Amino acid sequence: MEPNQVKSFTERFLKAYDCRIIEQTPDYLQTQLSVKTDKDLVHRPFYWMYVEKMGIKPQPVTLTFAFEPDKAPPKIRSELLSFGSPRFSQILKSAQKNGRFVRLYENDSGRLRRRDESKPYTPWLGVNYKLSYICDQKKDEIIQLGIHLRTGDLLQGFFDRIRNREWSSKLPTHRHIIPALISVPEAVGEMEYFLQGIIEQQDLSWARSAEERMKQELARLDAYYPEEWRMSDELHSEKRQRIRETIRQYHPKVEVEVINAGLFYLDEDVSFHLTPKKHPIS
Amino acid sequence: MKSVPIRMDRRWLNTFQNHMETDSGWSTWERFQLALEAAESQIIPDFDTLQCLRSLQGFEPLPHQIKTARRVLGDMRGRAILADEVGLGKTIEAGLILKEYMIRGLVKNALILVPSSLVLQWTRELNQKFQIPAVAHKKEWMWDHCDLLVASIDTAKRNPHRSKVLSKHYDLLIVDEAHKLKNRRTKNWQFINELQKKYALLLTATPVQNDLHELYNLVTLLKPGQLGQQTAFSTNYVAGKRKPKNEAQLRKEVQQVMIRNKRSDGHISFTERKVQTIPITLSPPERELYEGITRFIRDQYRQGMGLKNLLSLITLQKEVCSSRDAAFLTLFKLFQKGEQGKEELSPEVHHLVDLLRRVKQQSKVEKAIQLIQSIDEKVILFTEYRATQDLLLRSLTAKKIPAVPYRGGFQRNKKDWMMELFRNRAQVMVATEAGGEGVNLQFCHHIINYDLPWNPMRVEQRIGRVHRLGQTKDVTIYNFATADTIEDHILWLLHEKIDMFRTVIGDLETILEQLELKEGVEQNLKRIMLESGDDEEIRHRLTGLGDHIRRAREEVETENHRRDVLLDGTQSS
Structure with a gap:
């Protein structure tokens, strides 16, 4: 993230988590954190224990952030927020911890509506997955999936398609939900099956070469240690340990984590015009 | 290989269903977006890029x-x-x-x-x-x-x-x-x-x-x-x-x-070190004080004073080369000690205090101020003594030259603060300690050795704070040497004899270990100063020590060379 991205992310974060902005200039920003944010960003568990036990009115801290090294405010003690700075890492962590699960209804655009008629919503489950390809090295990929909870249609890039729509946390009046036909666990099963397909159809040369390296290392260990019957107990366990270490170091695997997930109720008539992708494996 | 093992995380599903059943605990649209964006910013797109570079603050690796x-x-x-x-x-x-x-x-x-x-x-x-x-x-x-x-x-x-x-x-x-x-x-x-x-x-x-x-x-x-x-x-x-x-x-x-990276690799460049000796001539009262102290020590030595005490007397001689103020403190302690045992202060010590009182102006301080004014850039000045440090700070302030102190006893915070001040506001830092390896003074390229430590490691540490990787300009080292004093001898040994300032002595620690001296270099020097009858003998014995160090250095270099040949295939030249 560039300084201006760090800045706009921070501003949105503070706003979304009810922190009070005291002063805001193009170069710096002063804020009094909300209680929730204070607990995430400022490490002072004893203070919170004390406040809660004694029933005292909490005093969240006030922080001043600058975003570029040469633009710190004069006279005020500020901290530089940049990608990689400890505080910004905490902000990113807090954002991920607190934005995991939603249930949202698409905002009523008001079009095609008569007063006495209730309009239906279609239920979708959206999940943002992080795939990590791991051996002695690692890389990640984010895959956004969405599944229609009535038809089972599966969409990649689901989140990007709904990103620009308006959402509300409450079911608007004169609206109703068409019940799902597929349960959430079933839908998740479908998604996982789909992901497995993606992974297996990928170029797996990274995993093959990691496996190859692992074999070489293991062969070298075999050549280094004497034959089984000549080894003392200590040497035996040493060799076993070396083998374990080697496997831990090289063994290729894929770890799939969920970043966040939500139930999204979409306007039926403005549902996706694009044809959903078919299952790659059938 | 047909496939890789996959681990699916499903721990989230329970929580999710819980939210559904209780119809509570949901996050908001904005927070949901922030969470995904946060995750996206931390994604590692490739196996072999260096991601850490973009998250480093305030320093750039070479x-x-x-x-x-x-x-x-x-x-x-x-x-x-x-x-x-x-x-x-x-x-x-x-x-x-x-x-x-x-x-x-x-x-x-x-x-x-x-x-x-x-x-x-x-x-x-x-x-x-x-x-x-x-x-x-x-x-x-x-x-x-x-x-x-x-x-x-x-x-x-x-x-x-x-x-x-x-x-x-x-x-x-x-x-x-x-x-x-x-x-x-x-x-x-x-x-x-x-x-x-x-x-x-x-x-x-x-x-x-x-x-x-x-x-x-x-x-x-x-x-x-x-x-x-x-x-x-x-x-x-x-x-x-x-x-x-x-x-x-x-x-x-x-x-x-x-x-194995080496200094001689073309791409790693160190700037030059320039060395200047700044000779100082003592004024007659200063000379008298110096001679007085020298005589006092020789007398004590002849009278068979304990060796340990004598070695600390040599310190007095070192101090008087630094400043009157530094010597005063030690003399004051001697004075106190004398009083405990005897009714009256010994006439010798009394005489020294008298001589000390007569010194009104200090040639070295004047020279330092002159030099700093003529450099007109950032300067770090090192001294061994607190009293000298105070004196210099006072004198610089009197001349309206902004200066900050730095010493070992400071708290971490204060040290960092002084560094900041030196970088941003002051022209001079007067330091009694070189600070740890992490201390980085590359923005400065003038070092004054107001007095010299007798321990070569400490000399190298001083220079190393400024002349190090990443220094882009040549560094000038000014060594103060008071004519016809022990300081002169020490500088001769370090500069002329073993060329300690101009060249980077690769691994000084190994060289000093190689010497296999029973005591450190510092103790050896003190002993030489104490035991020698005259300047000629001092010079003679220093030559011996210098040669010893040079040989050790050659040995270490041969060893390094052999290692290079083995490890890097460098051909002998």
Whole structure:
């Protein structure tokens, strides 16, 4: 993230988590954190224990952030927020911890509506997955999936398609939900099956070469240690340990984590015009 | 290979269904978006890029350090010996590697084993340069509760720590000064061998010193079997204790696990050091005081005063070369001591105090001010004595030259603050201590040695703060030398005789170890000053010591050269 991205992310974060902005200039920003944010960003568990036990009115801290090294405010003690700075890492962590699960209804655009008629919503489950390809090295990929909870249609890039729509946390009046036909666990099963397909159809040369390296290392260990019957107990366990270490170091695997997930109720008539992708494996 | 094992995380599903059932606990649209964006910003798109570079604050690693980190992460798969020559930033390289693994989530816990004198320095460097929250090991419980620990190897290898450490799996182990692991029969070697680690970095400037088997032991610790079984190694590669055979093959094997950057590599450049001697002539009252003190010491020596006391008297002589104020303090102590035993102050001491009182102006201070005014850039001035430091600060302030103090006794915060002030506001820093390796004064390129430490290590440390990797300008070193005093002799030894200021003496520590002196250089010098009858004898004995140091240096250089030939295939020239 560039300084201006760090800045706009921070501003949105503070706003979304009810922190009070005291002063805001193009170069710096002063804020009094909300209680929730204070607990995430400022490490002072004893203070919170004390406040809660004694029933005292909490005093969240006030922080001043600058975003570029040469633009710190004069006279005020500020901290530089940049990608990689400890505080910004905490902000990113807090954002991920607190934005995991939603249930949202698409905002009523008001079009095609008569007063006495209730309009239906279609239920979708959206999940943002992080795939990590791991051996002695690692890389990640984010895959956004969405599944229609009535038809089972599966969409990649689901989140990007709904990103620009308006959402509300409450079911608007004169609206109703068409019940799902597929349960959430079933839908998740479908998604996982789909992901497995993606992974297996990928170029797996990274995993093959990691496996190859692992074999070489293991062969070298075999050549280094004497034959089984000549080894003392200590040497035996040493060799076993070396083998374990080697496997831990090289063994290729894929770890799939969920970043966040939500139930999204979409306007039926403005549902996706694009044809959903078919299952790659059938 | 048909497929890879996949681990699906499903722990989230329960919570999600819980929210559905209770219809509560949902987050908001904006927070949901922020969470995804946060995750997106931390994605690692490739196996082999250096992600850590974009998250470093306030310092930029040098090209050879970045290249080294890349090779270790890529080609060497996280197990390597970092064998750069002294001063090229092995710590930085290790920090880059640790940071990269942490960002990628491949290292969650790491153990950094260093000599106990370096524990705090390592911790600070990791914290400040890399924002790695490493902690210095202090208590036994920390083994279980801290993920990133810097500990002394001597502590860690002893129980109760030992069993704790051995019971854990470390994602990364870093061992600094790893030449202490050259003998496989030692506790150190066996301890590191037993440690459970995924990645490992061994740092040493001298991977082989006396015996090729040292190299074998080091490599075996890292990658058992890389150089074959021990007997095979001996037959294949060892012709004599220090004499290898099949060198090209051995080098090839070693280079797969070892990286060694050298000063002589074209891409690593150091700027020049310029040395100027600033001669100072004492005014008649100052000269009288100096002579008075010299006579006093000689008399005491002849009267058979205890050696220990005598050596501290030499300090008085050193001090009087620095400033009247510095000498005054020591004299004052002598005075107090005298009073306890006797009714009256001895006439000799009394006389000295008298002489001291008569000194009104100090030639050296005047010279310093003159010089600083003529330099008109940032200057760091080193002195050995607090009293001199105070005097200089007073005198500079009187001349409206902005100056800040720096000394060992300051709290960490205050030290950092003084550095900031020096960088941004002051022209001069008057320091009694060089500060640790982490102290970085590259924005300054003038050093004044107002007086000289008699310990060469301390001299080198002073210069090393300013003249180091990353310094872009030539550095000028001004040495003050008061004519016809012991200071003159010392400067002669360090400058003329062993050329300590102009050239970077690679590994001074090793050279000084090589000397095998019973006492340190400093003590030796004091003894010479004390025992010699006249200047001629002093010069004669200093020549002896100087030659001794020169020989040691040559030996170390030959040794280094032999190592270079072996490890890098450098041809003899």
